[in-house]
Amino acid sequence: MTASPDHPVIRARGLGKRFGKLAAVEALDLSVYRGEVYGFLGPNGSGKSTTLRMLCGLLRPSDGEVEVLGHRLPREAERLKRQLGYMTQSFSLYEDLTVGENLAFLAAVHELPREPAPRRIGELLDRYWLADRRHQLAGTLSGGQRQRLALAAAVLHAPDLLLLDEPTSAVDPQSRREFWESLFELADGGTTILVSTHYMDEAERCTRLAILDEGRLVADDSPRELMASLPGRPLLVESDRPRLAQRLLEDQPGVIALAQIGASLRLLASDEAGLEQRLTERLRQGGIDARLVPGTANLEDVFVAATRQPRQATREAP
Ligand SMILES: Nc1ncnc2c1ncn2[C@@H]1O[C@H](COP(=O)(O)OP(=O)(O)OP(=O)(O)O)[C@@H](O)[C@H]1O
Numbered sequence: 001m002t003a004s005p006d007h008p009v010i011r012a013r014g015l016g017k018r019f020g021k022l023a024a025v026e027a028l029d030l031s032v033y034r035g036e037v038y039g040f041l042g043p044n045g046s047g048k049s050t051t052l053r054m055l056c057g058l059l060r061p062s063d064g065e066v067e068v069l070g071h072r073l074p075r076e077a078e079r080l081k082r083q084l085g086y087m088t089q090s091f092s093l094y095e096d097l098t099v100g101e102n103l104a105f106l107a108a109v110h111e112l113p114r115e116p117a118p119r120r121i122g123e124l125l126d127r128y129w130l131a132d133r134r135h136q137l138a139g140t141l142s143g144g145q146r147q148r149l150a151l152a153a154a155v156l157h158a159p160d161l162l163l164l165d166e167p168t169s170a171v172d173p174q175s176r177r178e179f180w181e182s183l184f185e186l187a188d189g190g191t192t193i194l195v196s197t198h199y200m201d202e203a204e205r206c207t208r209l210a211i212l213d214e215g216r217l218v219a220d221d222s223p224r225e226l227m228a229s230l231p232g233r234p235l236l237v238e239s240d241r242p243r244l245a246q247r248l249l250e251d252q253p254g255v256i257a258l259a260q261i262g263a264s265l266r267l268l269a270s271d272e273a274g275l276e277q278r279l280t281e282r283l284r285q286g287g288i289d290a291r292l293v294p295g296t297a298n299l300e301d302v303f304v305a306a307t308r309q310p311r312q313a314t315r316e317a318p
Pocket residue numbers: 019022024042043044045046047048049050051
């Protein structure tokens with residue numbers, strides 16, 4: 001079915017999943033619209049994979065309601081299958097089949113008509129730069145090639161919705177960039193994409209972003225809006241002892257959030273007058289000669305403010 005702005009492709013209300021006593025996902029409300037590249041960002045264990053698995057009908061929610069492409073889950077999960085592509089971080093294709101055989105096998109699983117299937121496979125091999133690998137065993141492909149094959153496999157049946165769980169965690173920056181170009185091509189063609197990531201540069205490219213923390217949705221907006229509504233001013237603490245500086249500043253009034261990102265210490269400060277001087281003095285008393293300089297708000301600050309912790313992966317240049 002087609003989705004209009006008032007009819008989201010994904011609509012979840014009060015979605016929850018418990019594993020025994022653990023609430024992996026809690027009271028999640030989500031609306032995702034056609035053609036969006038919607039990002040899921042969150043620390044390890046915040047519930048991203050669990051949510052994606054509920055949204056594709058693989059996992060039964062403990063609470064709430066989910067409708068995906070007009071199908072109520074989990075009841076209508078079977079019908080959703082044909083319209084859905086799902087790609088996880090682990091390689092789920094047959095390593096001892098060739099690239100072409102893997103796609104031909106999947107075409108049969110999806111019951112693609114016999115006539116157009118080879119054409120579609122050829123098209124995808126060209127599109128994802130795999131034509132010259134057609135006869136190579138999947139198990140011998142490089143990380144980037146495997147990932148392109150996994151994407152070709154996920155979109156073989158031209159799904160309306162593509163769910164991707166940390167698809168770029170095992171590939172180099174160049175392959176990540178190319179992969180994201182492919183995602184935008186798909187979105188331009190009307191595919192709705194939901195993708196979880198650890199990378200800020202990827203998150204920045206999403207049309208909208210949900211930040212999850214301990215199973216709860218703590219932010220949901222476009223990256224630009226999230227940055228514009230940041231609670232406080234970003235400051236950079238320039239010092240050669242960032243870890244000690246962090247310890248000295250973390251319980252100071254006026255410090256909303258604090259995180260060491262690489263070698264620099266980023267601080268979200270309240271608007272209190274004279275705060276910089278007070279914090280500089282605090283550092284001086286602790287034996288640190290530091291400068292606090294204004295920073296430009298970025299998604300890293302949003303993430304730290306929303307989750308109160310730095311992200312686990314290191315930033316890579318886009
Ligand atoms: N089948 C399961 N049984 C018990 N606990 C589970 C199960 N699946 C997930 N969990 C727990 O639920 C929480 C959320 O896990 P989930 O995999 O959704 O997080 P995530 O945000 O995807 O993490 P990561 O970024 O590390 O992949 C974790 O505490 C995890 O241990």
